[in-house]
Amino acid sequence: GAVVSQHPSWVICKSGTSVKIECRSLDFQATTMFWYRQFPKQSLMLMATSNEGSKATYEQGVEKDKFLINHASLTLSTLTVTSAHPEDSSFYICSARTVGDEQYFGPGTRLTVT
Amino acid sequence: LAKTTQPISMDSYEGQEVNITCSHNNIATNDYITWYQQFPSQGPRFIIQGYKTKVTNEVASLFIPADRKSSTLSLPRVSLSDTAVYYCLVGARRTNAGKSTFGDGTTLTVKP
Numbered sequence: 001g002a003v004v005s006q007h008p009s010w011v012i013c014k015s016g017t018s019v020k021i022e023c024r025s026l027d028f029q030a031t032t033m034f035w036y037r038q039f040p041k042q043s044l045m046l047m048a049t050s051n052e053g054s055k056a057t058y059e060q061g062v063e064k065d066k067f068l069i070n071h072a073s074l075t076l077s078t079l080t081v082t083s084a085h086p087e088d089s090s091f092y093i094c095s096a097r098t099v100g101d102e103q104y105f106g107p108g109t110r111l112t113v114t
Numbered sequence: 115l116a117k118t119t120q121p122i123s124m125d126s127y128e129g130q131e132v133n134i135t136c137s138h139n140n141i142a143t144n145d146y147i148t149w150y151q152q153f154p155s156q157g158p159r160f161i162i163q164g165y166k167t168k169v170t171n172e173v174a175s176l177f178i179p180a181d182r183k184s185s186t187l188s189l190p191r192v193s194l195s196d197t198a199v200y201y202c203l204v205g206a207r208r209t210n211a212g213k214s215t216f217g218d219g220t221t222l223t224v225k226p
Contacts, residue, residue, distance in 0.1 A: 004157075036216075043201070044158070044216040093157045105150075105157035 002028045004096050006106035013084055013113055021079045021109045023094030029074035030096035034103075035067075038091040050077045084113045118202045118217040125223050132189045134220050136202030139183045147178060147185045150201045152219070158201060162187070189222075197224045 003026040013019050023033055031052050036044040048069050049057040056069035068080040077096075081088055089112050095105040119137040126132045138147070146165050150158035162169055164176040164185070175188040189196060199219040 006157075043218050046215065091155065095157070102160070102163075103148075104160065108155065108157045110155065 002026075002096070002098055002102070002104045004094065004104045004106040006092075006094055006109050008109060009107065010110040011112070013111070015085055015113055016083055018080055018082045019084055019111060021081075021092055021094075021111070023077045023079070023096070023106050025075045025096040025104075028096075028098050030077075030098065031074060032097045033071060033077040034095045034097075035069060035077075035079050036093045036095070038093060038108075040091075044093060047079075081111065084111070086113045089113045117215075118204055120200075120202055120217055120220045122218065123221045123223070125225060126192055127225050128193055129191050132192050132196075132222060132224075134187045134189075134200055134202075134222070135184055136187070136217075137184050138202070138204045141182050141204050145182075145204045147176065147182075148203045148205075149174070149176065149187045150203065152199045152201065161200075192222075192224045194224050194226060196222065198222060 005024045005026055007022045011019055033050040035047045037047050038044045046059050047062045047067060048059060050069045050071040052071045052074050058064045066082055068082060071077040079092060091108050091110055093105055093108040095103050097103050117140060146163055148163040149161040151161050152158045162171055162174045162176045164178055166178050166182060169176045177186040199221050201216050201219040
């Protein structure tokens with residue numbers, strides 16, 4: 001199947017700093033990528049839909065100025081958590097859709113804000 | 115987006131067949147049913163997808179009745195490594211929106 005990678009796999013940052021997470025589709029082009037957040041023992045929660053060459057669409061309750069999404073190419077989307085706080089600590093997962101409308105998920109990025 | 119309901123947890127033993135049922139009463143005509151598996155601290159992994167009747171691949175089968183208001187994921191002869199959370203998703207497949215809403219999932223525990 002198609003492969004989606006994320007970098008970094010885990011990151012620790014200080015409160016108030018910004019962190020960038022990359023999501024790449026390694027062997028296919030993805031016009032649409034999705035970003036999810038998952039807290040311990042909970043399900044995945046969709047944060048935003050990232051479309052190549054256009055602005056991301058954010059889900060209700062997700063601050064677009066705090067979670068900046070850039071889908072610069074057909075294989076790369078980035079999520080930047082700005083001015084991170086401890087409550088932003090979570091597991092962030094991206095997914096990418098293939099031309100055939102199949103959705104593949106990345107391995108996730110564990111963010112810890114101290 | 116159609117809401118899904120699954121059992122919170124299930125227990126099984128190695129070698130048994132496991133059936134996990136998902137209810138999706140408000141499924142729309144264009145909606146597909148997709149199942150994912152997730153291990154701790156990993157992204158979800160695609161298992162199987164179907165629209166109606168029965169779909170089978172090398173790891174699972176998916177049974178969908180005629181009214182499509184529910185579906186059953188069948189895992190044959192489970193092993194300890196099948197212990198994971200299983201999510202049932204319902205959503206339009208061939209659409210630009212195409213986003214998936216995850217329900218609470220079913221935590222399957224396989225015992226020796």
